[in-house]
Structure formats: structure tokens, C-alpha cells
Amino acid sequence: MNQSSKFINPKFFYDQKGSKLFEKICDLPEYYPTRTEISILKRLKDELPPYLNDSFRLVELGSGSSVKTRLILDVLNQIQEKIEYFPIDISEILTESSSELQQEYDDLFITGIIDSYEGGLEFLKNYDDTKNLIVFLGSSFGNFTPVNGKEFLKKINSTMKDGDLFLIGLDLVKSKTILEDAYNDSQGVTAQFNLNVLSRLNDELDSNFNLNNFSHYALYNEHDQRIEMYLKSLEDQSVVISKSNLSIMLKKNELIHTEHSHKFKISQIKDLMHDTGFKIETIWLDENSYFALTLLSKNIKIK
Structure with a gap:
């Protein structure tokens, strides 16, 4: 990704709530x-x-x-x-x-x-x-x-x-359909897991992400043989991360990269x-x- 692309370190997935959500993911029929x-x-x-x-x-x-x-x-x-x-x-x-x-x-x-x-x-x-x-x-x-x-x-x-x-x-x-279904489950648990990253940033870094302004987005990149997981901004918005002294501008449909999983x-x-x-x-x-x-x-x- 280029320098203007936004990403969140996947280490933020696994707080207590995130770990419990991942356990649920492991039991999903698609996963x-x-x-x-x-x-x-x-x-x-x-x-x-x-x-x-x-x-x-x-x-x-x-x-x-x-x-x-x-x-x-x-x-x-x-x-x-x-x-x-x-x-x-x-x-x-x-x-x-x-x-x-x-x-x-x-x-x-x-x-x-x-x-x-x-x-x-x-x-x-x-x-x-x-x-x-x-x-x-x-x-x-x-x-x-x-x-x-x-x-x-x-x-x-x-x-x-x-x-x-x-x-x-x-x-x-394997099949693109099988891979994408595994990361876009019908019950929306993976979406909760992905969005929980923002909750954790709000709690730990005193940021003001509005979770209702984001959606889960995952696709299989066949060229690089990897699932790519993102949070998509649903509108133009600005977010402040107080403890890091950062202010972030997001355009509608702009993506924040949260994880990739190579196959x-x-x-x-x-x-x-x-x-x-x-x-x-x-x-x-x-x-x-x-x-x-x-x-x-x-x-x-x-x-």
C-alpha cells in the first residue's frame, strides 16, 4: 500500500471482546x-x-x-x-x-x-x-x-x-467464493470483529470513531493470493485520536486496511x-x- 493509505495494526483485534468474537468466527459454517x-x-x-x-x-x-x-x-x-x-x-x-x-x-x-x-x-x-x-x-x-x-x-x-x-x-x-464467504459470514460476526478494532482505539487511545460510520469489507486479491480486510468509511468524516495527537480525514468509501491473510x-x-x-x-x-x-x-x- 502507498504512504497515503490508512491501516490499523492487526494486534488491536485481540482484546477480550475481540478474542471472544474470534472464537465465534471459528465456529461459523463459512469459516x-x-x-x-x-x-x-x-x-x-x-x-x-x-x-x-x-x-x-x-x-x-x-x-x-x-x-x-x-x-x-x-x-x-x-x-x-x-x-x-x-x-x-x-x-x-x-x-x-x-x-x-x-x-x-x-x-x-x-x-x-x-x-x-x-x-x-x-x-x-x-x-x-x-x-x-x-x-x-x-x-x-x-x-x-x-x-x-x-x-x-x-x-x-x-x-x-x-x-x-x-x-x-x-x-x-482455493475458490475465491469459498475464501470470501469465510471472511464475510452471513451472521456478521467477522464484521463485528473488524469493527471492534475501532472500539478498542476509542477506549485505549481516546479516539472518537463512530462505528455507525464504517462497514466491514473483505475481498480476495487473486494476484497477491491474499484475503484483504478493510473498514470502509460510509461518509466524509474526520476522526481525532487524542493520545496520539492525530487528526484523520476520511472520504466516503475510503478504506482502512486492518488485515491481510496470504494463501x-x-x-x-x-x-x-x-x-x-x-x-x-x-x-x-x-x-x-x-x-x-x-x-x-x-x-x-x-x-
């Missing part, structure tokens, strides 16, 4: 990613253990869906006498989720790391000799720009020890992982090839 990834994870109970020929610690980037975390813990539980789980998140929400998991698994030992993903992994790099199974579930990687995504993967690779494994979820290119082809996944220093152990797909879970190891041949 396929969560249930599709879960269907693949359920298969891993039989298909992942052959790659875990030693005691592995589970390291999760983001506190994640409790359903997804449990599916991985169940895999480890059948092959290990005790499980170490290190969730890494900048949010203290992991304290609550970890407490719930602790009550369900007798032999689970949890060490939460409140830090950036990169900071937490750097800490673990020299923590001990235990092998790590690092998981980055959901389709959050798609929110990175291509350049930043590559740098992120290189950073993860640099923090991995030989023998560590990395499991990442990636949403795949991938299998060939692109293979090239991306090779270029960032990984060896692909296997790629698991759902029956419709909507979503991919890719298991990676560190390719020590690439410098």
Missing part, C-alpha cells in the same frame, strides 16, 4: 480453517509418533486453541511418561489456559514464557538438550508480508537445535521452506486440500 485444521490434527494421533523417536518438549507459538493444543498433547501422552509444555505468548492469557490444561493431564509440566515468539525460542535454544516440537497452528503465518514471513521462518530456523521439529499450519489457495500453493510452501533453511518431513492435507500442516526439520546443509 473452514479451524475445523479443517482440527480434522488433520486428529489424524496425527497415528501419523505423528513415528517422527517423535525420543522425548520431545511441546513448544507452542501463541497460546492457541485449547482443542488444538489438546490434540498434540494427546499424541505425546501416548508415547511419553511425562510431557513438558512451553507456550510462548505476549499475552498473559496463557496463564488461564495453562491452568485448565494442568488439571486435565496428570503428567503435564507447563512453563509459560511471556515474550515474543523469537525471544522465547532464543531463550529455549540454550535451555537444555531436550528436543523441541515447535508448533505454530492456525493460519496466522498468512498475516505476515512475504518478506517478513521469510525473516520470521529464518529466525525460527536459527533458534532450532539439530533434531528439533517444527509443525506449521498454512491455508491454501499458499503446495509448490510455494516447498520453495519457501527450502529457502528458509528447512527440510520438509511431510505435508498433511485435509480431504479437500483446503489446509496444510507441514512438519519440518532443520536442514543443516543450508547456511
Whole structure:
């Protein structure tokens, strides 16, 4: 986007209300990613253990869906006498989720790391000799720009020890209709989620966005293979963000960019992982090839 384009950092999505709205989105009939990834994870109970020929610690980037975390813990539980789980998140929400998991698994030992993903992994790099199974579930990687995504993967690779494994979820290119329906649900929950960003700016930055003057707008950009999510101004208006000492003029139909979500082809996944220093152990797909879970190891041949 050019310099005159307006955007809001997607980190503002996930306050308490935003997180609850996203949980609702995950259950919507149009929103396929969560249930599709879960269907693949359920298969891993039989298909992942052959790659875990030693005691592995589970390291999760983001506190994640409790359903997804449990599916991985169940895999480890059948092959290990005790499980170490290190969730890494900048949010203290992991304290609550970890407490719930602790009550369900007798032999689970949890060490939460409140830090950036990169900071937490750097800490673990020299923590001990235990092998790590690092998981980055959901389709959050798609929110990175291509350049930043590559740098992120290189950073993860640099923090991995030989023998560590990395499991990442990636949403795949598919029908434009399926993709746009997933981000424009009939119940309007995604619209509430998107507009909640403005409520948070009003609360935290003392701004005066009138939510009735904006609408949710999402489309699939086929050229760049990404869903683009915006807030559309419904009239000419001005907004003041007091704590940032900003005054913003918006024209009718002008767009504020809030998020993009890149989709991938299998060939692109293979090239991306090779270029960032990984060896692909296997790629698991759902029956419709909507979503991919890719298991990676560190390719020590690439410098």
C-alpha cells in the first residue's frame, strides 16, 4: 500500500471482546480453517509418533486453541511418561489456559514464557538438550508480508537445535467464493470483529470513531493470493485520536486496511521452506486440500 493509505495494526483485534468474537468466527459454517485444521490434527494421533523417536518438549507459538493444543498433547501422552509444555505468548492469557490444561493431564509440566515468539525460542535454544516440537497452528503465518514471513521462518530456523521439529499450519489457495464467504459470514460476526478494532482505539487511545460510520469489507486479491480486510468509511468524516495527537480525514468509501491473510500453493510452501533453511518431513492435507500442516526439520546443509 502507498504512504497515503490508512491501516490499523492487526494486534488491536485481540482484546477480550475481540478474542471472544474470534472464537465465534471459528465456529461459523463459512469459516473452514479451524475445523479443517482440527480434522488433520486428529489424524496425527497415528501419523505423528513415528517422527517423535525420543522425548520431545511441546513448544507452542501463541497460546492457541485449547482443542488444538489438546490434540498434540494427546499424541505425546501416548508415547511419553511425562510431557513438558512451553507456550510462548505476549499475552498473559496463557496463564488461564495453562491452568485448565494442568488439571486435565496428570503428567503435564507447563512453563509459560511471556515474550515474543523469537525471544522465547532464543531463550529455549540454550535451555537444555531436550528436543523441541515447535508448533505454530492456525493460519496466522498468512498475516505476515512475504518478506517478513521469510525473516520470521529464518529466525525460527536459527533458534532450532539439530533434531528439533517444527509443525506449521498454512491455508491454501482455493475458490475465491469459498475464501470470501469465510471472511464475510452471513451472521456478521467477522464484521463485528473488524469493527471492534475501532472500539478498542476509542477506549485505549481516546479516539472518537463512530462505528455507525464504517462497514466491514473483505475481498480476495487473486494476484497477491491474499484475503484483504478493510473498514470502509460510509461518509466524509474526520476522526481525532487524542493520545496520539492525530487528526484523520476520511472520504466516503475510503478504506482502512486492518488485515491481510496470504494463501499458499503446495509448490510455494516447498520453495519457501527450502529457502528458509528447512527440510520438509511431510505435508498433511485435509480431504479437500483446503489446509496444510507441514512438519519440518532443520536442514543443516543450508547456511
